[in-house]
Amino acid sequence: MPFAVESIWVFWPALQGFWFSLTRWDGMSPPTFVGTDNYVELAGDATFRGALLNTVIWLVLFGGLSVLGGFGMALVLQKERRGVGFYRAALFTPVVFSLVVTALVWRVFYQPDGIADTLLRAVGLEHLIRPWLADPQTALYAVILPALWRQIGYVMVLFLAGLKAIDPALHEAARMDGANSWQRLRHVTIPQLKGVNAVVLSVIVIDSLRSFDIVWSLTKGGPYHSSELLSTYMYSTAFQSLRLGYASAIAVVIFVLALAVILGYLVRAFREEA
């Protein structure tokens, strides 16, 4: 029964998605089969290439920095001591908010005469002030920052759980052998976290490819597609330009990009089940 429910809403639509990507369709008249035309058009579409590049930048900056930040914070906050509970809670708070709420909080920050501008003025860097979200030069990075702000706490919790599971005796033994704290991190902690690393990596890649809410609420991909991701380009192509076949082709590209990670995750899950 539950399997049937998921089939109706997930598996069957997914197959349809592939089929639509081979058609031209406006949503009103029935779809017409056009073969690989959509993919050929994608290859020459500058907006698509921009969105692809932005998605890669997003993956590297959002993914990379949230792993580094989350791991760093987990290391700093792993030992129970006074105040640690509060600091953990503080970093974790934004995870509870929706991305739309996060976006609005940061909008205030970026407003002309908002907090960012006030701070810059206070330290005498007025000349840097610009319309952060409306400037094609900065829009993408101005959107990544709030996304990071929210993700670091989440990654931190994952790593904290992993760190807790490491046997303290290993660290003790390494210390006895004269390993300094850097060597212990490098040769004890990181190898022991292998399982968590794999999960975090999959979560980050899948999250990056899915990222939509925060961009949609802050810039809708603009100005001039400068903060466009594949996910936002797909959405606006489908539901604003009503080019459903073409949008399906973009969705298939997103799927192919996610495929490696999905397969890796499944292989891991499969091995555990065995």
Add this chain to the structure above:
Amino acid sequence: MNKLRTGSFHAGMILLSLLWLGPVLWVVVMSTRSFDDIAAHGVGSLPQSFTLDTYRQAWTDGGELRALINSMLVTVPSVALSLCLAAMAAFALSRFRIPGRRTMLLLMLAGNLLPPQILLIPVSKFSELTGLYDTLWALITVQVGFGLGFYTFVLHGFMRDLPGEIQEAATIDGAGTGQIFTRIMLPLTRPALAALGALSFTWIFNDLLWAITVLRTDDNMPVTPALLGLQGQFVSSWNVIAAGTVIAAVPTVAVFLRFQRHFVGGLALGAVK
């Protein structure tokens, strides 16, 4: 030396915590300022007024009340239904030798990992076809269908690790399958159910993408997409937008505070396996 290190640790962490909590507090404070105050001094200035009228505006004029009701109408049944179905599926897959059960489990998990973009167009067309388009039912069924795979996977792992002797003992005592499920399995999986419940509540409540895909009318929008609409409606009334933001954030914060332990445990559930 040690004192110095402790001191710098706390100084650094307090600064960092401020970086995380500061923007949130700023918005809360801003939601209590009057329009004239913000218009005269800018959103980056310190408050010089206090009013709660902003909440009234967001609540009634901005339609947040309606949106919040919609959110609850979607979130509560979705969470209940998907956990119920997932528990049943996990029970069947972990306790009985169903042929192909491993493939089934992995397929379900794979479905949850799919990027939603590939499903958007077919799902919106399918909901039009079934006449569910633009109703809260469409959103509920989509949320249940999409989340089911992950919940089943987690619950399956949990149930599998329960000792089989309990089930045998109950069978000897004459309990049927249904009774074993409701009287033994469900109570034993309560920690996992609580964790998933808290998590899925925030996920579904915070969702934007599915809501704007299967809903069109403003009156049907849950609070997350409605917040975007509020922004268009009160373009430069930052105090009202801030109030709306606070209203939209309160339910998930409440769930988080109430189920804090389960919540964090749930996030880690998949990670340490």
